[in-house]
Amino acid sequence: MVSRLFCGRIEIDVSNMKYLAHSDYYFSYVSGPHYDDLDKNDKISPWNLLFHIETELSGPHNPDATSKLYPAFYFPVSKTESTVIGFTRFIQMTILPAYHQQSHWNLTIQKDHWYSYLGNTSYCQDVTVKNALxxxxxxxxxxxxxxxDFETRQPSKLPEKWFREISSDQLTRSKPPQGFKQPIRPEKSYSFTTTVTSSCSDSNQHQNMAIYLKNCWDAGSAAACSNQLSQFNTDLAYYNLKQVSFLYQGEVVIGDILQVACWEHPSKSKMLCFAMTKGSEVVGQCQMEFYPNSPSMLKSNHVKAKL
Structure with a gap:
């Protein structure tokens, strides 16, 4: 975690969730697990963890009450309100061992968020998730x-206000993360098909970024359970995730049919690679690395029966 001093502090409670606004561009968000957060291994699933972080990145959900409190985080998507919005190009989550070593049933988590890089048309936001207690x-x-730009879908210059108001010592990155190099997809890689539904879409009318991750997770679990992988033989929920990286390359909307290819990295143990396509267009790439010797998958002899 990065500790810094900021002018101003606001506290508000929204539906049992606590926001601590250290400034317009750095704040914390505290909550417990939500309904349906936990997977079959009693852990907050990776995509639900991403939902928690997304909630923080966008600020509280009441725009009338919070748009003035959190101007840097509240992005109205209506064309009549604003024609510019932030779209995520790349995410990377590193899951520390402590995440897998405690119960998640009543885990109170705190997310500390700050802007860490400002470019001409892009920016980085860093988040640390910790046990709030x-x-x-x-x-x-x-x-x-x-x-x-919401209408043209072309990059737009960042507001000058951000450069004036975000302190220089808060910018902990000199350049944005470059993503990853995806190995060539084998000819016989496992292929998983899914359709974008209305429950998967967000207020931008396209599939939410956390659902992209869920699609890949489902593809990996299906490949493992059908004996298509050499190092994974059951649902991914029973393996301890170490790091997930996702490169977003295209938007998908309700009704789109997606193909998700899954294969094992040829030179990195316990790493899965994914390519998501819509027709001939690649709309996303993902890599997931897992800790070796995940004991949780060995707890039951009836793991597959629970799927």
């Missing part, structure tokens, strides 16, 4: 977003 770090994440 013990202060123990659990997850580190970085988001690389691009300021995009």
């Amino acid at each position: 013990t202060d123990e770090p659990l997850v580190e994440a970085v988001f690389h977003d691009v300021n995009v």
Whole structure:
């Protein structure tokens, strides 16, 4: 976690969630697990963890009450209100061992967020997730977003206000993360098909970025359970995730049919690679690395029966 001093502090409670606004560009968000957060291994699933972080990145959900309190985080998507919005290009979440070593049933988590990089048309936001009661770090994440004109879908210059108001010592990155190099997809890689539904879409009318991650997770679990992988033989929920990286390359909307290819990295143990396509267009790439010797998958002899 990065500790700094900021002028001003606001506290508000929204539906049992606590926001601590240290400034317009750095604040914390505290909550417990939500309904349906936990997977079959009683852990907050990776995509639900991403939902928690997204809630923080966008600020509280009452725009009338919070748009003035959190101007840097509240992006109205109506064309009549604003024609510019931040679209995520790349995310990376690093899951620390402590995340897998405690119960998630009543885990109170705190997300500390700050702007860490400002470019011409893009910016980075860093997040640290920790146990709110013990202060123990659990997850580190970085988001690389691009300021995009809502109508033209072209990059747009960042507001000058951000450069004036975000302190220089808060910018902990000299450049945005560059993503990853994806190995060549084997000819016989496992292919998973899914359709974008209305429940998967967000207020921008396209599939929410956390659902992209869920699609890949489902593809990996299906490949493992059908014996298509050499190092994974059951649902991914029973393996301890170490790091996930996702490169967003295209938008998908309700009704789109997606193909998600899954294969094992040829030179990195316990790493899965994914390519998501819509027709001939690649709309996303993902890599997931898992800790070796995940004991949780060995707890039951009836794991597959629970799927």
